[in-house]
Amino acid sequence: MAQNSRKINMADVARRAGVSMATASRALNNENGVAESTRRRVLAVAEELSYVVSPEASRLAGGATGRVAVVVPHISRWFFATLLEGLEAVLRAADLDVLLYHVDGIEDRHDFFHRLPARRKVDAVVVLAFPVAEEEQRRLELMGVTIIAAGGQHAPYPNVCIDDETAGRQAMDHLIFLGHRRIAMIAAVDPDQPGELAPPGRSNAYYAALRDAGIPSDEQLVATVNWGGAEGADAMARLLSQREPPTAVYAHSDEVALGAVRTLRRAGLRIPEDMSVTGIDDHPLAELTDLTTVRQPVRQQGELAGRMLLNILRGEETDHDVVVPTQLVIRGSTAPPRS
Template sequence: MVASIEDVAKRAGVSIATVSRALRGLPDVAPATRDRVLAAATELDYVASPFAARLASGRTTTVGLVVPWVNRWFFAEVIDTVEQALRLAGFDLLLYNLGDKAGRTRFFEVMPMRKRVDGVLIVSLVLEDAEFSALTDLDLPVGLLGLERDGFLSVSIDDVGSARTAVDHLVELGHRRIALIGGDTDDPMAFTPPMHRRDGYRDALRAVGVESDPELEVLGYFTVDGGRAAMRHLLALPDRPSAVFAESDEMAYGALREIHRHGLRVPEDVAVVGFDDQPLSDLLGLTTVRQPVADEALDITNRLLALIADDAENIEHLPRDPAVVLPTELVVRGSTVAGGA
């Protein structure tokens, strides 16, 4: 006779729900209990049927992940981490790439994930009240990565403070004419970092009595080519900057390439700080702000899975710390300090 989940629960001395959570690898099962369930399942040669589990529970064992773009390093890292965490928990990933303003509008009007997912993760989008209302109407657990909102799980970094740390570093080195290569704060996708990191840049300058100069704030659109074009513009100014803060490492890479193309030295002629600490940054000697992208994605995914595992009546009650802010770190290398690590 084929063993059932009820047989496993009886052998392990736990509820059927606990067996389901343990076998899916959800984080809200004590290690000793999980071991007991796994041992019972092994002894009974029990093999869970994902389709039966879905029918029995009324759940899809799928999480919807909503991103503004998929072709940028940050979002690729998030997608990879979330997918791995979900797979370990026995869940599938349903990815929604908004792509542009029209795609965003259509998504929140239609809500194509309705009845297809057990929870939703939103990544780095400044949402309007109507969009939050559309998410609330789904009556599902929702997690936010890169922004906060009362009533929702969230994880983020302090983009304002992190950008200020980067610019403070340049100020401490004696720089005052510091340029910003950033994203478009008027982008209809309302991507969060451009606004927050620009604020941190301006705060750091204001703290030492330097008013921000519009001609030193140039768009780089979070691409290498955009960083090159922005740096080319800055180097053509009658009074070029002595240092640059780029809101992403990609834009910093483009800036470095353009500086070298002009026969200038880094950091002696122009110092450069990036943001992210992508793998290539160490090779290029780029000083940058390291943000724990994988940790952010794993944190919000695990907490969302725990909320999904709760009984339906508990969905409205968030964990003690629904809003988590993870620390960043300034990594100093040769692009700001000659001979740096």
């Protein structure tokens, strides 16, 4: 059984691993000059002892490391890149360095959280837009530093996000107001995250809006796919194969919605005359393609998370749960259904 991490120091790790203090330090900090087999042995001992690099031992005379770890599941997607851009701009202006950890996929994610407590010395960790499982929460908390989240999460950390259910209701209420009664939902999940489900708020909004309008829900009008444009196109094809297709489609994201638009156009259907389509996010392509959507201020969420973190590190008062408002943006992809 692992010993209490507060009673363990680097000398204990070095002694158990059979190496010098200097070698243990280099191995734990991933520095050069250590054989890979030795590094693995030291890290294994640190894991066994639940050793955490003491923040006090790593701080400079100024009282801080000046580094923040940012964990992000995707860096090539617009949403994550824009969120990171806002966060990094605020932290850079405060002379804080950002250490970026890209956990794209289940194996990367498992390896990151397994090695996390002993591998870096940082003042804080920011988790961007993915749910943190209970075991991962425990690994993060072993670091003994400030942890915040931005862009949506399912963990008890200070966070900045939108209300997904409110955003979904804005999209659904718009379609119902136009007169649509047979409305489909294309729900999206992230296959790279373990146990990931479609954003519950966006799905809850679909059923709640139908219920409040007195419209019976029909599970044949619900398609759940992996997150992406091609997947949205495939889902739309399945919805069109029904004897009585929908007159409107509510997609969990603009990328998914634009995939649906491609299928509709290839099928010779007019938008919005034959089918209305709406998404969520206000992706840059949404304006170019005249897509009705619900706008969320992505960069602003990153900036607010950065300011929240700075306030916490400085010991200043701050709001720990910030919900950023969303806005329905009506464009040319929605209209009343045909008579």
